[in-house]
Amino acid sequence: MKLYSMPSSGNSYKLRLLLALLGQAYDRIDVEYGSAALAEAHASGALPFGKAPALHLDDGRVLAESNAILCYLGEGTPYIPADAFERARMLSWMFWEQNQHEGVIAVRAALLQYPHRKADATPEALARLLDRGNGLLQIMDDRLARHDWLAGTALSLADICLYAYTHTAETRGGYDLSPFPALRNWLARIASLDGYIGLHD
Structure with missing residues (x-):
């Protein structure tokens, strides 16, 4: 999977932190403010709500909003309480x-x-x-x-x-x-x- 991540953003960082704690491999595309990569991501439609982060799954589906992505990545892990x-x-x-x-x-x-x-x-x-x-x-x-x-x-x-x-x-x-x-x-x-x-x- 591929994560469009803004390096200075806490919303993007929380996903990188969870992925690190899980030991989950992924490809990362940095899209910092003012960068050519961010302009390209906007132009290509890679950011569904017009902002990072966005997670692109291997099957082509795309998920936006940091806390929604956290819930997706956390499914089936100890980081979501069973109760x-x-x-x-x-x-x-x-x-x-x-x-x-x-x-x-x-x-x-x-x-x-x-x-x-x-x-x-x-x-x-x-x-x-x-x-x-x-x-x-x-x-x-x-x-x-x-x-x-x-x-x-x-x-x-x-x-x-x-x-x-x-x-x-x-x-x-x-x-x-x-x-x-x-x-x-x-x-x-x-x-x-x-x-x-x-x-x-």
Whole structure:
């Protein structure tokens, strides 16, 4: 299979991380912002919703949206809880990641990191995102203060999903994670997993 992946994107990284943890072989096509490869992917229709990531299966089928691809790749693995309630809890965190977390944590990083977003990086916007992001990180920290993982008793897709943008919240988004000790311990647990790769690996 072939993964169209944006190297700097947490949404693409979460798939690369899961594939690494699974030891799954695949072909990767990097389509970074402003690259000729991204323009070609748009022109060829390789990105169904007009953005990376997109997974092209050997039989020609194409799947878009990072969390949908996570669920597909995670099918039949230990990363999807067997218990129906814990599986639904996993999905609730994944829905929350796209509906709440990504639109704040990832957006603040994008305003600070991508030249084409600099015009939107006003002091007011950055301050608003910082305040909202700290509230979201607190929600995670509260859960992780009582549980090692976000859903169930073991690492699940929820953890992989939310790790992607959270682990670079300090270095790319300018958040201070020192007030969130349980979250920092969770980040360390994931980084110590066999097969782990970082954003730029």
